[in-house]
Amino acid sequence: MVHTSELIEAAKQARDRAYAPYSGFRMGAAVLTAEGTVMPGSLVENVSLGLAMCAERVALFACVAAGERPTVLVLVSPRTDGAVTHPCGACLQVALELGGPTMEVVAATTDGEVVRLPLGELLPRGPRKTR
Ligand SMILES: [Zn+2]
Incomplete structure (x- = not known):
């Protein structure tokens, strides 16, 4: 465990x-x-700025490459305008596809605050295929 x-x-x-x-x-x-x-997944930026990839999607895609499926997604980040930074919409959509709405999402700040929510609360109406 x-x-x-x-x-x-x-x-x-x-x-x-x-x-x-x-x-x-x-x-x-x-x-x-x-x-x-x-x-693990790390943010990867590029001089061509639109090519940057979020840390969360790097980790989620690595799961697929390893033949596995995610159950918990954790993000560690500075705050955004003083608030806890949660995964962006694109990362939530990818997580929804791979892990479903019950997947736990943990957002931790670099100063120690931790927020845990089910993915379905962060992206309640994201499109998803039925399995
Ligand atoms: Zn993202």
């Missing part, structure tokens, strides 16, 4: 590896898979 604190630590380490020379807004993620694997 992997504890949330271990996932947050993995996301912090991934945040340390973020490639964010343009924004300086370092973000790291970690996904716990159904198989018990902890999959």
Whole structure:
């Protein structure tokens, strides 16, 4: 059993590896898979700014590449305008596709606040296929 604190630590380490020379807004993620694997993800920016990829989607896509499925998504990030930073809409949509609305989403700030919500509360009406 992997504890949330271990996932947050993995996301912090991934945040340390973020490639964010343009924004300086370092973000790291970690996904716990159904198989018990902890999959890290780091923000990756590019001089062609539109090519940046969020840490959460890096981790979610790595799950698919490893043949696994996500059950918990953790993001460690600075605050945005003083508020806890939750995954963006694109990342929530990808998470909904792979993990469904009951998937737990944990948003942790670099100053230690932690918010846990089911994905379905963050993206209640996102389109999804029925399985
Ligand atoms: Zn995102």
